[in-house]
Amino acid sequence: MDEKYFAKKIEAKWQKFWAESRAFETDVDDAKPKFYQLEMLPYPSGNLHMGHVRNYSVGDAVAWYKRLKGFNVLHPIGWDSFGQPAEDAAVKRGVNPRDWTEANIKAMRGQLERLGLSYDWSRQMAAHRPEYYKWDQWFFLKMFEMGLAYKKKTQVNWCEYDKATLSNEQASGGLCWRCGNPVTKKDLEQWFLKTTAYADQLLDDMATIESGWPSHVIKRQQDWIGRSTGAFVDFKLSGSDEKVRVFTTRIDTIYGANAVVVAAEHPIVANRRDDLSAEVINKIDEIVVEKNKPMDRETEIEKDGIDTGLKAINPFSGEELPVWVGNYVMMEYGTGAVMSVPAHDERDFEFAKKFGLPIRQVISEPHLAHEHHTMQALALEVPYTEQGVLVHSDFWNGKTSADAKTEMADHAEQHGFGEAATTFRLRDWGISRQRFWGAPIPIIYCDECGVVPEKLENLPVRLPENAPITGTGESPLAKVAEFYETKCPNCGGAAHRETDTMDTFVDSSWYFFRYLDPNNDGKPFDTAKAAYWTPVDQYIGGDDHAVMHLIYTRFWSKVMRDMGLVSFDEPVHRLLTQGMVVGETFYDDSTGKKKYYIPSEVVVERDLKGKITAAKGTDGTILKHAIERMSKSKGNGVDPDEMVDIYGADATRLFVLFAAPVDNELVWHEAGIEGAVRFLQRVWRFVYSWKDSLGQQDGEADADLSPAARKLQQKVHQTIKRVEDALDTLQFNTPVAALMELTNSLYESGIKPDAATNADRAAVREGIEALNKMLVPFAPHTAEELYSVLTGNEIGIVANGAMFPEFRQDLAIADEIEIAVQINGKLRSRVFAAPDADSTALEELALADEKVNEFIDGKTVVKIIVVPGRLVNIVVKG
């Protein structure tokens, strides 16, 4: 190696060395603690993007740090390789999904390797390979056995653009998670996994991981699971034995009910199509049609409904109420029917206003309760949705809402018309997909025996080599007779296979257990290995999976626990969600639609300070300027390969870590990455300027450290502490800053190799070595190269067992520190004192200061506050 920093050369050298020496293949040394560092696995699209780079740079920094801290580190990677893009490629370009996927994996692995990420490649898994999806199928059959997998006909979320079925999580917000287009409904037979069976656990167990997960993810999961406690109440239909069961969280308001409102699909109306008037039937059908239309996020849906003419009896008051159909009642939640209490619910209020239904107040603000008893119920201007005291509620008058809720639910139960109840927003996970590129659902339909699970020993149910992929939303496997024609495992008669495949989120629900034992042919993984490595110590990924992958994987772990495969409740103890990488965009929206300009088509004007004041296209169009998520079409995308090529992997990674706190958005400015290169070069030059002088101990008696060397020593140890604390709390920008400061201090010390004493040389050596080791998590290639330059060994940092530098408090403390002197809280002067100088000494020093005396001259000192080690504040009057 020459003395000039040349990223390409050293990066290629060390990547080759790491691969050949299998430097990152996981060893288990019983004397060391374990650390499982996991990052969300990529979909093999063929192109790494900057978001991946950020995710994996952070993960790699943690993995390296833990290695240097003496852990057995497991740091694997794999491929979420089933999914729609492979089918899209097949439709568009006629390629085979398998070939396309394998080629992409190969290409992306190359990209990851060029970044120098320290993965244990020997544990790689890929979801689309039969050795993996065999176990998806195995889990499915186990869940079928346990009653956790079942089939039902249902309205599924359907994305017309992608021609794809979506789970509720994937259709969150009424928009497709993949393409962002509105979601419609479609009737389909679907396989479901019973996530609702774990709703309580999914919610309650969050308490055990709360401290290690970002609060916004916890919050979103809580909202998603959406537990609400209340009661079921049965309203008997007049002139019938039938009952309508409603769910309410506010049974205390039941005397204010003016109607029972049911969903359009509710059996009570669906079963009476012949009896209801044509007008009612028409309205019901209209509501159903409206409901199944793609949702428009912007406009609020207006309340609609109709009186069915049916009557129901309020079991508390005995009052006869009309039964309405309302478009705001959802069949999928609760019982599909509600009691409408307009005085105390916004939606019911709006509904009552629109249709002129009576509004009766039955809950009062506590201090007004007495008046209400003597008053007629008043028409409210706005609904009163708070809790309060019951009025106009017969026997229950005067009770608080809280008391009434429990007592009234008990009352209902005792009299057989209701009970306390809990409902969830969470629905079961629909996993059937009418897709080719996924794990076949291992179920067989037999005319004689019905639904029959495939035998475990027949797994995997393999995907056929070829299937007609059309992208029209029908199952391609249904057109491959060799695939679906089979024999019943039960009776041996002719039968056919399920032709739907599994949602790809099945694959990612347990992939990180397969890393522990990737070649196991008899089990998904060895339980002893799982007991050692899991739960995951640190998981890192984007927060777009807050309610998809991260709920599914928690569910899956709980099922595996109940199967006896693992013994914990939660698979991930610490979660870090990194922010998005965004870029500057320039666009013209004068035509109503945004037209993006690529950077080479944009001319930017800046003011003296460098702020952008105007932007124009080279065609003269005045452009607007914004920060948006990176994408090719917006012209703000950055190709990681290109960055690595120009600046090097280390500089790219270092910059990504340094540029912003890890959970913030990161705005890509290419100029910033040059700063990272400059820093690495500065380190490089300094080490080279010293490399021949560090070992010299030419007999000269050890002198004391010079003041400059002593100062450097302090900085070294302060930096060790700062870097350690930062990495322990998952901060990556501040430790890089600390290393830059340390580098500046090395230069500023002014200690020259030829002029230095042995002691001073040793101080510089300590600084260089500490810097070198602390640089490893951020710029591993450069660090390896410098390490070999300094130590003369070529076996690499891992093999050499190098450890993170050791912090010494006694060396970090300065001999003399600066104490701020304030007068009335304003900084007026500074004095110097020993770090352990006591209050009296500091006070004396401050009062002796010339500048201080100028300020307090002629005034009365009222009080003096001394914070040892920090400041003196003199309070004066007059």
Added chain:
RNA sequence: GCCGAGGUGGCGAAAUUGGUAGACGCACUAGUCUUAGGAACUAGCGUCGAAAGACAUGCGAGUUCGAGUCUCGCCCUCGGCACCA
């Protein structure tokens, strides 16, 4: 509408958790060296001011010797949810 996070220089950000606001970096300005420099180095860089100093952490109050940090009330930005009874 509800929930969450956040407002600090031209920009990305620090701030030992109530104690010297703006570390570190980018951009910018001036200079040195160089055939040259988009290299390196030196100096400057919150605002106003010649300086002393004054004013500065979204706005307004409060607590305190002392507030970016704590309390209350507003304003704004970004994310999430969408009639969940």
